[in-house]
Amino acid sequence: MRIVIAGGHSRIALRLERLLAGRGDEVAGIVRRAEQAEDLRAAGAEPVVRDLESASVEEVAELLRGADAAVFAAGAGAGSGVARKDTVDKGAAVLFADAAVRAGVRRFVVVSSMGADPDHPGQEVFDVYQRAKGEADAYVRGLDSLDWTILRPGLLTDDPGTGLVRLEARTGRGAVPRDDVAAVLAELVDTPATAGLTLELIGGSAPVSVAVKSVAGN
Numbered sequence: 001m002r003i004v005i006a007g008g009h010s011r012i013a014l015r016l017e018r019l020l021a022g023r024g025d026e027v028a029g030i031v032r033r034a035e036q037a038e039d040l041r042a043a044g045a046e047p048v049v050r051d052l053e054s055a056s057v058e059e060v061a062e063l064l065r066g067a068d069a070a071v072f073a074a075g076a077g078a079g080s081g082v083a084r085k086d087t088v089d090k091g092a093a094v095l096f097a098d099a100a101v102r103a104g105v106r107r108f109v110v111v112s113s114m115g116a117d118p119d120h121p122g123q124e125v126f127d128v129y130q131r132a133k134g135e136a137d138a139y140v141r142g143l144d145s146l147d148w149t150i151l152r153p154g155l156l157t158d159d160p161g162t163g164l165v166r167l168e169a170r171t172g173r174g175a176v177p178r179d180d181v182a183a184v185l186a187e188l189v190d191t192p193a194t195a196g197l198t199l200e201l202i203g204g205s206a207p208v209s210v211a212v213k214s215v216a217g218n
Helices: 010-024 036-042 059-066 080-101 125-141 178-189 208-215
Strands: 001-005 028-031 047-050 069-072 107-111 147-153 156-157 164-168 175-177 197-203
Touching: 001 010, 001 197, 010 028, 010 036, 028 036, 028 125, 036 047, 047 059, 047 107, 047 178, 059 080, 059 147, 059 164, 059 178, 069 080, 080 107, 107 125, 107 178, 125 147, 156 178, 164 178, 178 197
Parallel strands: 001 028, 001 069, 028 047, 069 107, 107 147, 147 197, 156 175, 175 197
Antiparallel strands: 164 197
């Protein structure tokens, strides 16, 4: 498969790129800065420099043409302000989805956030972030041209992955290592039977492959 990842230098994306490249997939990661390219090459991915905050839909569609799947793993980051929650966490996600539609890429996986909700109350930066992610998710859900799956991890940690997760429509709050998020994403990309599902993810007791097969109905 050829898989294009938006936010290719995120901590989840770099882990995902290693997994996908390791199993023989062709992976391209979209990054904002040229100096991030070497990290992607080390992970086995082809770096593509493009700023999703300023690129056009057609420019991004060109990057997606011929891909079998697209993964949105970009984010403004913990240190960013309110404005970039709108331009990245919402705006870039919408742009990437529209570009996938234009490029004819049906399989589309989104890394969202547990608690994302377009009606999330509050005016703190995290509240704005949760609304932006919720609005982006709602937009993707409305695109019939995409076979989308939305993944909402709990509290992200850099602990070593265990390979054991809980993946359900509703899991309740909990933590999950980024290693395990990446492992679930790799399985989801390969499991189109999860299209149309919004899933929460925390640490648990089910092996990743078993958890994904379970939600896929297998």
